[in-house]
Amino acid sequence: ELKVEQNPLFLSMQEGKNYTIYCNYSTTSDRLYWYRQDPGKSLESLFVLLSNGAVKQEGRLMASLDTKARLSTLHITAAVHDLSATYFCAVGGSEKLVFGKGTKLTVNP
């Protein structure tokens, strides 16, 4: 059974700082996704990572995938308040996605 673990589950950081969120998964999978969720809102797709060594960047967020280690990272550069949200990684190929529990990020002024 595929399991997905994220850490940390809670992250409080100051504006301007850098940090990394980690996502480990237990079995080989086709794809890894990162989503953002604001309180009371739906999930917004951030990145889809398809192959070993894949790296994608959008603004202050950069995601990478190491399929051999079954590890993805979401790196935050020079955080700003607008990045405060919960970030989920999800793993799956076709059909269902298996989600981590999410990392609740709070960026303080």
Added chain:
Amino acid sequence: NAGVMQNPRHLVRRRGQEARLRCSPMKGHSHVYWYRQLPEEGLKFMVYLQKENIIDESGMPKERFSAEFPKEGPSILRIQQVVRGDSAAYFCASSFTDSGETQYFGPGTRLLVL
């Protein structure tokens, strides 16, 4: 191009009543997925449907829950005889194919069982 639409956005039911949640996928998408999110938790897969077919219902409770995606109209997730433990956010997602394409999520239905 409208995104995934769900209604109602909020639903309050008393124990024992029925809840019907509706999902209209994005235009051109024929694959629909339902997920449940408990407070402070990640999303848990419930069921995957294509038009008129249930492909995978491995995450669906065996009793009281059912889902359909008819040839015409939205996908429906139906919960009979709701209990307090059914209180959660229910999200629908859709994709164009089942080849691992990104699933796009609707705004969710927040069900509260009193």
